[in-house]
Amino acid sequence: MCDTVVVVEDQRVLFAKNSDRDPNEAQLLEWQTAREHVEGAEVRCTWLTIPQVRRTHAVLLSRPFWMWGAEMGANEHGVVVGNEAVFTRAPLAASGLTGMDLLRLALERAGTAEEAVGVIQGLLAAHGQGGGCGHEDRGFTYHNSFLVADPGGAFVLETAGREVAVEVVTGGVRSISNGLTIADFAARHADPVRTAVSRCRVRRARSEHLARSAWGVADLMWLLRDHGEGRRSPAYSAASGGMGAACMHAGGLLANAQTTASWVAELSPGGVSHWVTGTAAPCTGLFKPVRVGEPLDLGTAPTDCADARSLWWRHERLHREVMRDPARLLPLYTAERDAVEARWVLEPPAPAEAFSEAETLLGRWEQRVAAAGYGAAPRDVRPAWVKRYWEKRNTWAGVRSSPTARGPGPGYAPDP
Template sequence: MCDTLVSLTDDGVLFAKNSDRDPNEAQVLRWYAATEPAETTLRCTWSEIDQVPRTHAVVLSQPWWMWGAEMGANEHGVVIGNEAVFTRSTGRERSETALLGMDLLRLGLERGATAQEAVGVIVDLLERHGQGGACSHEHPRFTYDNSFIVADPDGAIVLETAGRRWATETVTGRGRSISNGLTIPGFADKYADPVRGRVAQCASRRGRTQASAERADDVAAMWAALRDHGGEAPQLSAQWSPVNGALAAPCAHAAGIVTTTQSTASWVADLRPDQRPGRHSEPLHWVTGTSAPCTSIAKPVRVTQPADIDPAEMPINTYDPAYRWWRHERLHRLALRDHGRALARFAEDRDRVETEWFAEPPTTAAAFAAADRLEEAWLEDLLGADLAETRPGWLRRRWRAIDGSAKMPA
């Protein structure tokens, strides 16, 4: 489950996404250079398709086990986020060339130099190959169709799919958001699965992100939208449900019995031109590289400036302190014991640092190093505070099982 939004401000385009996945599914940033492949075929997550003569440079946020990505950007300023959508009467492809939505996202970025071109790439591949394959490593029978927001510095397009069928909508208003249900009139009426949509609470989350998209005017406002926990004090604490955890609001935390999903990575793209003297207009992307935007710091990355911030090998779905994503889980999961009081101990520090960085972005390497030091200090503070466990018994038991599966340290 996810939420993606775009805001068309007077100064240009802002984009944001929370990637909601299985709580132990580590997600890492990866840079891939522009290439002229010698191979004529390309192996994606589950299938093999024809390769193209040239691909664009990209930076991606990738779940550890897949070829595709949940969100990313390319060297031409195109950025894409995808959503799981639940549809009816389409079936799932069993073809050996069927693609995951996350594969389609990466292919759109590697092959499209504008938002319109990227949409064309995805539609062409969708019509030729269809969608198929397991969408979760933890739950291999879990499958879904996909929707996308595809943006560039000139605007944004919503693309929604149901099997090989699709519809598009150019964003013309102040803002637009998508969640885990179809939204394009006519297409949604025909193909949406309302029962699974209700379980995912996509209407509740989209109502909040749509309002945020319509009023956001800077990067900080987009991060506030991603950190929304719902209720009257949206930045303070998650609201829990035994059915789907904290999925009623954009900043999702796992532990539902029917649906267990966690915001495992977050991304804000600033596609506005920088008018300050001596600055260039390359888009700047702000990412967590860790789960839970509420317990994470936004760090700047640029497509053209790869950074050595994690081991070259992909992580797996068990705890490994060599990876930033897993190190951060110690802070995130400890904070969940008393979420509101834990956030109150370091949110002001987080916001202060981000305000400074949004005004004068540091290098990627410097930002990640500083964020590591800050999060380690926050962890030590929470360990020292030894906040009482406030979660109900069912929620504690659910997280004990999640932690046990990941072999998390005590």
């Protein structure tokens, strides 16, 4: 489950996306340079091998560790794309290109947002969409919608199998979530039950409301951290955990998703800027500047096992402790975090400098949380079913110190 929003102005487009997936489904930032390919070359996507094009653009991707495709990303030409799972009455294919594959292929092959829409349409016609998209449940699959933007504007592209609907965003706010939103297309194809379970209408209405008052990237960072009107911490329902807000927290008995990465961009004819967490739960994390053409060494690529060598899992130590009692623990460091982000937005540092400072801050914030009394038996104020849910995921990931808690988790990686 995810949420993506754009604000289209005369000389600027603002873009923001939360990627919501399974809690241990670590997401990494990956840079790919522009490349020339020989005639007849092929590219292995998550489940399919398809013909490669002669040239692919430089891209920066935020992708689940086990997939070839990405949840969101940007290319060297200022194109950004975010995708959403949508639930339709059209048949689900056992194999095909995943929505994440389509997103990456569009960024690698298109020089504008309009071209990216055409790339996705062409790939769907040629190869279709399908195949497992879940981490804990590899059989979980769905159709996809996309928000595609560049400095000149934005498009919504929605799918049901190989059928497609496209809407040009001419101005103002537009968001997509886990339901079809182009009215005629939705009337023909939407699955009303699964769409309702995703709680996408609640999140979409809230994100559009907040985006209407957004002046810049800082406002969109706060939109992605939103837990709902008047709330500083998640509200959990027994059925779907914290799926009712853009900053999503897992812990339901029937449906679950956790925000595992976040992205904000400002696109204008004079230049683009990108801000990412590179970590889960933006309410606990820090947005840092990145550039498509400036790769960073962020440590070991994460998997579904806790690993202090990876950026994503280093932050998880803080995230998972804080969420036991967020009303008490988040204020220990968020004022400092907010001040750092405000300073960076006014005068963006080099990405390497920002990530280095972020590492220092993360260590300091972990110490503050530990000093607040979190040790062998920390207090957990969440509902009992939420605690049980996270105890199981922590065990799968090896977050606990007990050697018997370690293990590879339920996921696996497809053949490269």
